[in-house]
Amino acid sequence: MALIQWYPGHISKAERQLKEQIKKVDVVLEVRDARIPLASHHPQVKEWIGEKPRILILNREDMITDALRDEWRTWFRSRGEIPYFTNAKDGGGVKAIQKASQSAGIAVNERRYSRGMLPRPVRAVVIGFPNVGKSALINRLLKRKIVASARKAGVTRQLQWVRISEEIELLDAPGIIPLKLENQEDALKLAICEDIGDAAYNNQEVAQAFVDLLVNLGTESVLHSRYGLDPLDMTGEEFILRLAQSKYNNDLERVARQILQDFRKGYLGAVSLEYPPNN
Ligand SMILES: Nc1nc2c(ncn2[C@@H]2O[C@H](COP(=O)(O)OP(=O)(O)OP(=O)(O)O)[C@@H](O)[C@H]2O)c(=O)[nH]1
Ligand SMILES: [Mg+2]
Structure with a gap:
């Protein structure tokens, strides 16, 4: 990425x-x-x-x-x-x-x-x-x-x-962020939540990573419910590709934007990207 x-x-x-x-x-x-x-x-x-x-x-x-x-x-x-x-x-x-x-x-x-x-x-x-x-x-x-x-x-x-x-x-005050986003996992979460400007990232990469992240967190069922496709046994890249083929006329960018917008607008329900560390 x-x-x-x-x-x-x-x-x-x-x-x-x-x-x-x-x-x-x-x-x-x-x-x-x-x-x-x-x-x-x-x-x-x-x-x-x-x-x-x-x-x-x-x-x-x-x-x-x-x-x-x-x-x-x-x-x-x-x-x-x-x-x-x-x-x-x-x-x-x-x-x-x-x-x-x-x-x-x-x-x-x-x-x-x-x-x-x-x-x-x-x-x-x-x-x-x-x-x-x-x-x-x-x-x-x-x-x-x-x-x-x-x-x-x-x-x-x-x-x-x-x-x-x-x-x-x-x-x-305007939103302030560090000059350099040292931790790219955090940067990705900021992009998914739209807490940084969209000039900073590629929608398709971020949407794929979002799908992977939900699978890792074990909350991917929200995607299954909304899009009728279970991301569990595939990569985020495959998920977006399959969804584009079945519902979006092969338009990967449209699928990526749709998924991100649905999350940001709360259409996927209450979905967090972080949980308290257990230490
Ligand atoms: N669902 C939900 N939306 C919120 C909440 N707080 C703010 N929003 C929405 O989030 C968007 C951003 O809010 P802003 O108040 O502009 O955020 P900001 O921190 O001032 O952003 P910058 O000025 O760009 O740094 C707006 O569309 C708000 O309506 C909240 O608690 N829940
Ligand atoms: Mg503001």
Whole structure:
């Protein structure tokens, strides 16, 4: 498979600005994709935020099963982290984020007060990979559509402050990804979830690898149910070829796009690409 790399100019610029802005915020909301909580983690986040409070958000909770959500919760807790699960599309779990941000702000204002300063709204920045739902989450917190949010990586191109209430100000930032995607298995998952731009990969290769991945994870029955073809005893390449022959007029590209779109739109059901490691 061809190397998957994606680092458009607007991200490089945003990363520089974000590092500056983070110094001015009180709390960081780190949003990850619940289907790939590990692959959608940016390795430099810790270094950027230092000692500031961080709220870990696993968004797209509707795209994984409730059982898996509980497993992730247990796994993260065993590592001393509390994940907040949200559905930024319909607002599920968003109240808890608002509360958690506000409590972080109370501490800030207590400090200001003790130094004789006036209170101010808590400043929070929303960071994460592209397309994980950062802007959708902000719109949900605001209860109206104020920042652009759409089904594509790289929608937010500039940093933008918005005031949520008297208590909270939020900074929407473009999705940030590492300059180099060192781990190509993670890069593949990002491509499947559309958390990187489609200029970075070949649809057919990614769709084949997606089929192989589901077979490896033991969840390939979702493909069997939707397309009437069991991928269990064949490679992803064969699966796409056979499907193209039987239903898509030999159009491999169309099959590849169809499979990826069906997954991304949730038509395959709640399908995760990652499970908590058992250590
Ligand atoms: N099913 C589902 N869809 C979601 C959820 N959150 C966001 N979306 C959808 O995912 C798409 C991407 O959301 P955005 O808010 O634009 O993502 P972003 O992280 O701001 O993306 P960039 O600005 O490109 O970095 C939109 O079509 C949202 O409606 C969720 O929890 N569940
Ligand atoms: Mg955005």
